[in-house]
Amino acid sequence: MIPGDQQILEQVQKIIAEVLRIPQDQVTPDSQLGEDLGGESLDFVDLQFGLETDYGVEFYQGGTLDKLAEVLAPQKLEENELLSSLGAAILQARMPEVDPARLQQGQPAAGIESFYTPRTWVRVIKEILSARPRACPKCGSDQLKVVRPSVLLCQACRNEVNCPTGEECLEAWAKNIAGALQGSHKT
Numbered sequence: 001m002i003p004g005d006q007q008i009l010e011q012v013q014k015i016i017a018e019v020l021r022i023p024q025d026q027v028t029p030d031s032q033l034g035e036d037l038g039g040e041s042l043d044f045v046d047l048q049f050g051l052e053t054d055y056g057v058e059f060y061q062g063g064t065l066d067k068l069a070e071v072l073a074p075q076k077l078e079e080n081e082l083l084s085s086l087g088a089a090i091l092q093a094r095m096p097e098v099d100p101a102r103l104q105q106g107q108p109a110a111g112i113e114s115f116y117t118p119r120t121w122v123r124v125i126k127e128i129l130s131a132r133p134r135a136c137p138k139c140g141s142d143q144l145k146v147v148r149p150s151v152l153l154c155q156a157c158r159n160e161v162n163c164p165t166g167e168e169c170l171e172a173w174a175k176n177i178a179g180a181l182q183g184s185h186k187t
Helices: 003-018 041-055 064-072 085-094 119-131 166-182
Strands: 145-147 153-154 161-162
Touching: 003 041, 003 119, 041 085, 064 119, 064 166, 085 166, 119 166
Parallel strands: none
Antiparallel strands: 145 153, 153 161
16 A cells, blocks of 8 residues: 555655754755755765665656656757756646746756655655556565565565656656647747
8 A cells, every 4th residue: 555645745854854964843845955955966865765765666866857858859848958948847747846936947957856845755756656566467466565676576476576667657757748738838
């Protein structure tokens, strides 16, 4: 069963506080990892590792905007290192928990991850967990246990079941949203 939003949120806030060495009550659901909490790129890596370990998921290790641009090519999400109209719209759709004013055309395209909030992590964790199979494809058992990130082991037949990674979930999301947004935005 997938944990509820509140349960995931509390764990995300706890791990952020541990990584940044700050009191947990300073980490609100809408605190931005970079600007509000002072997180830097190494903190981001430590946070990802902690969440991957706790939830048995595998996040995408690259830049979100880079992966979206790869999937949506030849559409341009940025130009001269600034967000295009389409890039801003895509990021606003991908990160609804971030203030849209922070994701506007003409803003720097680098460092988008610094806008991540605890709610961002909750959404991404739930997205990855929701993409997992609920039963073993070999025997149909629902007795699946995480053995390493993105791999479950069926307790009935001992079959290893691969799960979608964060990268695969991001790619699937981009393909789903592409048609709707590309038709209404020009680069």
